[in-house]
Amino acid sequence: MNCDQARARMWVEIDGELGDGEAAALRAHWQSCADCAAELRARQGVVAKLRLAPQQAADPAHVAAVLAAVAGAGSAPARRPWWLALTHLAAAAVGAWIVSAALGAGEPRGSATELSAPVGRADLASAQVASVPAPEVTVIERERLWVPLAGSHRPPARPLSIPWPIPYEVRVPVEVRVEVPVPVAGPVPAAGPSAAQRQAAAALERSSLALAQVAEQLAELRRADDGSVGPEIVAAAAADEPDEPDDDQRQTAAPLAPGRTPPVTVQRDGRSLRLSTHGATDDVVPALIALLPSAEPALQDAVQRRLLGVARDLGLQPPRGEASSADRDPWYRSDQASATALPGAEVPEGPPSAAAWREWWNAAEPLR
Amino acid sequence: LAPLSASDDEHLAGLAADGDLGAFEALVVRHGSAVVAALERLLGGDHHGALDGAQEVWVKVHRALPGYRRGANFRSWLFAIALNHGRDCRRRVVRRARFSGDELAFAGRLDGSTDGRDPSERATERGAIAAALTAVDERFREALVLVDGLGFGYDEAALALRCAVGTVKSRVHRGRESFRAAYERMDSSTESKSPRPPAVAAASEWPGSRR
Numbered sequence: 001m002n003c004d005q006a007r008a009r010m011w012v013e014i015d016g017e018l019g020d021g022e023a024a025a026l027r028a029h030w031q032s033c034a035d036c037a038a039e040l041r042a043r044q045g046v047v048a049k050l051r052l053a054p055q056q057a058a059d060p061a062h063v064a065a066v067l068a069a070v071a072g073a074g075s076a077p078a079r080r081p082w083w084l085a086l087t088h089l090a091a092a093a094v095g096a097w098i099v100s101a102a103l104g105a106g107e108p109r110g111s112a113t114e115l116s117a118p119v120g121r122a123d124l125a126s127a128q129v130a131s132v133p134a135p136e137v138t139v140i141e142r143e144r145l146w147v148p149l150a151g152s153h154r155p156p157a158r159p160l161s162i163p164w165p166i167p168y169e170v171r172v173p174v175e176v177r178v179e180v181p182v183p184v185a186g187p188v189p190a191a192g193p194s195a196a197q198r199q200a201a202a203a204l205e206r207s208s209l210a211l212a213q214v215a216e217q218l219a220e221l222r223r224a225d226d227g228s229v230g231p232e233i234v235a236a237a238a239a240d241e242p243d244e245p246d247d248d249q250r251q252t253a254a255p256l257a258p259g260r261t262p263p264v265t266v267q268r269d270g271r272s273l274r275l276s277t278h279g280a281t282d283d284v285v286p287a288l289i290a291l292l293p294s295a296e297p298a299l300q301d302a303v304q305r306r307l308l309g310v311a312r313d314l315g316l317q318p319p320r321g322e323a324s325s326a327d328r329d330p331w332y333r334s335d336q337a338s339a340t341a342l343p344g345a346e347v348p349e350g351p352p353s354a355a356a357w358r359e360w361w362n363a364a365e366p367l368r
Numbered sequence: 369l370a371p372l373s374a375s376d377d378e379h380l381a382g383l384a385a386d387g388d389l390g391a392f393e394a395l396v397v398r399h400g401s402a403v404v405a406a407l408e409r410l411l412g413g414d415h416h417g418a419l420d421g422a423q424e425v426w427v428k429v430h431r432a433l434p435g436y437r438r439g440a441n442f443r444s445w446l447f448a449i450a451l452n453h454g455r456d457c458r459r460r461v462v463r464r465a466r467f468s469g470d471e472l473a474f475a476g477r478l479d480g481s482t483d484g485r486d487p488s489e490r491a492t493e494r495g496a497i498a499a500a501l502t503a504v505d506e507r508f509r510e511a512l513v514l515v516d517g518l519g520f521g522y523d524e525a526a527l528a529l530r531c532a533v534g535t536v537k538s539r540v541h542r543g544r545e546s547f548r549a550a551y552e553r554m555d556s557s558t559e560s561k562s563p564r565p566p567a568v569a570a571a572s573e574w575p576g577s578r579r
Contacts, residue, residue, distance in 0.1 A: 011541045046548045049497055050516035052409075058400025062419060066396050066426040067389070 001029045006036050010043055263287045266299060275302040285310055285361055292354035304351045316364050319356040377442040385433040392433070396426055399443070402518055403450050409513045410454035413498025417457065425453045443520070444527035451510050451528065458506070496554060503550035508543030515540045 006029045012018045013026055030036040263279040264287040277284045288303050288310075311318040352360070377398070383391035403425055407418035428449050436445060501509050514520040514528055515536065522540075526533045 011544065015537075042548070043544070046544050046551075047516055049493075049551070050512055050544070050547065051519070052402075052405045052517040055399075055402045055405070055518075057397050058404075062400055062404065062422070063393065063396050065419075066400065066423050067393060069423050069427050070389075070392070070430045 001025045003029075003033060003036055006030060006033070007039060010036075010040055014040075014043060014047055264291060266291070273298050273302060275299070275306060277306065281310060281314070289354055289357045289361060292357065300351070307357060311360075314364070316360075319352040319360040321350045321352045321356070378439055381433070381436055381442040381445075382438050384430075385436050385438070392430060395442070395446075399446060400426075403446070406447065406450060406513050406518060407454050407457070409498055409501055409517060410451070410509065411457055411461070412502040413495050414461075417461075421453055421457045422450075425450045428453060441524060441527055444524050447514060447518075447520075447528040448530065451514075454510075455506070496551070500547055500551040500554055503553075504543050504546045508539045508546055511536050511539035512543040512547060516544070 006026055009018060009022060009026055013023060018026065030040055261278045263277060263283040265276045265278070267274040267276070277288070285307065288307055291303050292300060308318055377395065380391040380395050380398075384395060400422065403422045404415075404418050407421045407425070408415055411417050411421065429446060432449065436442075501512070504512065510529060511525060514525040515522065520528070522533045522536050525540075526536045529536060529539075
């Protein structure tokens, strides 16, 4: 082994990783070479210089400082930026809106919230409000409900007394039953989309009148009771002045003459529903048809049954219903059964729609 | 102090990862002085900077403990964090020196020359070693601190440095040469203006050197 070879292996020997044979050759070389022996000592000195003192236990003051730093802001989970709170607020607002919408959808018809729904040509201005004690009816003040996705937001009649945009609801321990008389004005005209929109708008405006009546009723109840209804509800509802309806709307949806019994009356008592008609068939049938689009399923069934009964009494063929897609099996019936089905087999039909009934009634006029 | 064993470290780290602050304190007591010493070497002998840096290292360790893989070598894991932090601290110091116009003094310090360095600090052997280490390439210096300074095995150091064992060996050997050259140069510059020894020239021409 020459000097270059010996120096090339010197670090490995200092690390103690040289094989036995090479280590012996290296030792033999530096015993004979003074320069390499000096180089080895110098290198061992370098390693000794670099070696840190044996590590003792850490200084208690340093340990205390570390633990204080860890227990302080250092160990706390990273703080969320402030703007994340906005996303939470937005999510909470959307959640509140969804919950209020779901509550509104699940409410029993006939409560005060029902009045804001379009009810076709029903004359809500002459709605009769009766109140009977009953448990758990929810009254939501729709005017204050902020609906973010709806384009037509009506500003409230008076400044909000609650923080925007949180809607609120008040639960009143009484049930408000609204009986909606449906006016009759001959055959139902085939209205265009704009006319239908005007009708709906007029019905909504007139609904505020009925809402005011409900509010008065509630105020009376509150005076009689222990005052569980907040005064601001009544005040807000009463202050909601109805706009003047257009003249043409007044004609098509004129209030009934006082003392005249409405042709169709819907009475609800809890879950039961009673549909009573009064007057001539020409009055009753358009009123029934007018009730169809906005009615709840139970009322729709009752109205359909009544209309079918009328058709049977008149000896007329009722309109064909729409094939109910829910009953179809898209795989079996469309692909295989359509080829193999018997000619007489009919796809089950749903009940006729209000438009079908309207067409049927207008077409049947000359026959009557 | 009870004799340290690696399995104790891993057990304590597992407990600390579960939120046991006592186990974490035990780890700080066991390894606190080693972290400070290593940072002091990495930061050119700045003891107070090393104490502050070690505190930040432990805070980082405490934050990272939930991600500690149970049974993994704790010392390697700890010093991987410490070396990272040492690099950050060093960059911060360089940036501050540049902004404050003290770049020349800092460059002299990095070269291991006496300019810009407190003579009283150089008077001690510890300060001289730290000063000479500043002249060594950062990668070599880290390997030296782990292997020669703290007595890490090459396997353990390779885990902490996240490189192959052969790479660590190479860095250690080259770092020793570089350190020796810097140390001898500092000695010769303080005693007399002797010509540079050949080893210095060789060490400064390492292809892997960043300067």
